[in-house]
Amino acid sequence: MDGPVVPLVEYEVANDEVRAVYDDIMQTRGTDWVNNFWKVLAHDPALLKRTWQSVREVMAPGALDPLVKEMIYVAVSATNGCTYCTYSHTASARAKGMSDAQLMEVMAVVGMANETNRLANGLRPPVDEAFLPA
Amino acid sequence: MDGPVVPLVEYEVANDEVRAVYDDIMQTRGTDWVNNFWKVLAHDPALLKRTWQSVREVMAPGALDPLVKEMIYVAVSATNGCTYCTYSHTASARAKGMSDAQLMEVMAVVGMANETNRLANGLRPPVDEAFLPA
Amino acid sequence: MDGPVVPLVEYEVANDEVRAVYDDIMQTRGTDWVNNFWKVLAHDPALLKRTWQSVREVMAPGALDPLVKEMIYVAVSATNGCTYCTYSHTASARAKGMSDAQLMEVMAVVGMANETNRLANGLRPPVDEAFLPA
Amino acid sequence: MDGPVVPLVEYEVANDEVRAVYDDIMQTRGTDWVNNFWKVLAHDPALLKRTWQSVREVMAPGALDPLVKEMIYVAVSATNGCTYCTYSHTASARAKGMSDAQLMEVMAVVGMANETNRLANGLRPPVDEAFLPA
Amino acid sequence: MDGPVVPLVEYEVANDEVRAVYDDIMQTRGTDWVNNFWKVLAHDPALLKRTWQSVREVMAPGALDPLVKEMIYVAVSATNGCTYCTYSHTASARAKGMSDAQLMEVMAVVGMANETNRLANGLRPPVDEAFLPA
Amino acid sequence: MDGPVVPLVEYEVANDEVRAVYDDIMQTRGTDWVNNFWKVLAHDPALLKRTWQSVREVMAPGALDPLVKEMIYVAVSATNGCTYCTYSHTASARAKGMSDAQLMEVMAVVGMANETNRLANGLRPPVDEAFLPA
Incomplete structure (x- = not known):
């Protein structure tokens, strides 16, 4: 510090x-x-x-519940490597009820997404027609 | 392409x-x-x-439900700017039931988190004691 | 384009x-x-x-050979998601002899590193004494 | 810490x-x-x-040797700014024989790639036909 | 597209x-x-x-003039590799008077900063006392 | 450290x-x-x-003045989350005359740009004709 x-x-x-x-x-x-x-x-x-x-x-309740929003915040903060935000939003998510098992699953998804994002960036598959908005 | x-x-x-x-x-x-x-x-x-x-x-059901996981995947992909992953995982999330209102809230959280991550990176507040793991 | x-x-x-x-x-x-x-x-x-x-x-020959340098360039470009650089440096690496098998292994390492970088960012293990420079 | x-x-x-x-x-x-x-x-x-x-x-030997893979890991970790991964994979690369001269060349390539990635992102030259996969 | x-x-x-x-x-x-x-x-x-x-x-006039703000926006967008934002904010900066020479200097600084950011991330010099806030 | x-x-x-x-x-x-x-x-x-x-x-005077360049350096460093660079270039910008009010405005633009970059990445509006170079 x-x-x-x-x-x-x-x-x-x-x-x-x-x-x-x-x-x-x-x-x-x-x-x-x-x-x-x-x-x-x-x-x-x-x-x-x-x-x-x-x-x-x-972060208020809406179409998503506040805990889901807080876990998305954690996911973005870990992706960006923001130290302050990782500690503060992990604490906030726990205060809203996030269990250790949920935290570990958030991390597993974050890790996987960061991996496949780069496999796609490097190999550049064309976007499938089925994925394009109507 | x-x-x-x-x-x-x-x-x-x-x-x-x-x-x-x-x-x-x-x-x-x-x-x-x-x-x-x-x-x-x-x-x-x-x-x-x-x-x-x-x-x-x-991505299987676990401590988090599959739609929440898919939305976290979308959040990471938008943060990283991965074109292929954004289209494919947004399509997957919709296939699992994500509404437009939920997509827009995911984006609002992603935008906010990317903003505050940089405010913290640039101004570097010390991590509060209360946020540190016991 | x-x-x-x-x-x-x-x-x-x-x-x-x-x-x-x-x-x-x-x-x-x-x-x-x-x-x-x-x-x-x-x-x-x-x-x-x-x-x-x-x-x-x-990029000239030095302590590392030019193909290794070019593969590192590809790895960074895929990590950053730079479209132009991914195509141009992958082409350069191939011109210097990179096989498809080598390209795929570069990508496997890049994917893995991006994954574990975020697991470490999110869970924040302390750096082990043994890894610190003398 | x-x-x-x-x-x-x-x-x-x-x-x-x-x-x-x-x-x-x-x-x-x-x-x-x-x-x-x-x-x-x-x-x-x-x-x-x-x-x-x-x-x-x-990370096992394959089409690339393990030291090259470890140096790619270091390159990605420095690009992403992952503290833990930078120390741990630099230590691993040294354990596999990376010299200080090789480390400095990895860094020189990483720096250059991060620079030219942004010049391309900002000025957006079209991908040359010659670089496109056949 | x-x-x-x-x-x-x-x-x-x-x-x-x-x-x-x-x-x-x-x-x-x-x-x-x-x-x-x-x-x-x-x-x-x-x-x-x-x-x-x-x-x-x-983006309104304040302690910084709007053109400087717009050039910072361009710098961030090129760093992040956001296609839409690069085109739109470069156009906005030009509309506010940015010359080609100024654009090229913005890019030169962005490239250099992205390079030295990674040299610092990879080699991890300690922050000099003189740079720390009083 | x-x-x-x-x-x-x-x-x-x-x-x-x-x-x-x-x-x-x-x-x-x-x-x-x-x-x-x-x-x-x-x-x-x-x-x-x-x-x-x-x-x-x-960083020498040119089409942009050195303080503007230094503030762009700070903006990129905060976006990338580079600790060393954030402290060192913020100190340099202050030595060149940056006030606290200017620093805070740089941060406000950096935060906003990082937010809207991701909104564009995630929702992918087509680039408007009017923004394309002639």
């Missing part, structure tokens, strides 16, 4: 615009703390607010 | 080892055709067999 | 600086044509010259 | 299925220890077994 | 929520058409609206 | 070829030290020299 690129904006020193977002994060999640990701974004309050509102909307 | 890097191995000219895999693919899926991905892998029958057996095992 | 982002600079209309590079490419390779990659770079003659000189130096 | 996402499964507490794989890893490599990558996979014994069998098969 | 994964939602058949976004896109840009990216997003009106509002906010 | 894969080549023990590059780096930058990236490259003096000369050329 080599430290954040910009200092963490703690609640105590945050301006009202930032505090309003922090308050909404804590209330939405039912927690009394805000994780470091938001504390670096807070250097640009508009970015903080926009990103939080998008995350809140995107 | 600029054509496959190695010729497609069609059933008619395939050797017995390859045909056995093709037969298993068709039987497992209840179809009478094999998609082009397997036809390029067939140039290395051991690679073909190993990859198919892994896909069959990984 | 949607066309190049900048027009191809053909030999006939190229300036002397660009022609000198094209001449060196053809002489080094023993061919009478220049591939399209160089014709887009030619819009910035300094970039063209620098890139060609680096490629010529890097 | 922030610790593994799932605890390491040590030999002493592993079940028979896991021990059988660990034993095969140690026997194949002629070592008396198992590296941490396998100890996180062991939470899913089927994933552990399948992954190990694939690695053993893929 | 193998066609969009979901049909394009044209203005004529769009619902009011989608039309409102299309209208705002055209008004903000001073054009009488909407590009295809938005027409696929329109299958999820909330995603369409949120994404457009974010793009409009992020 | 697990240490560099090859030892750092310090000035005191460097050969004349390496020292000449180190001297040029320090003179060009007006500093009395060389950062670790160059000290690992120094194991291959030709790679060191070629990479430094390219960086010096590419």
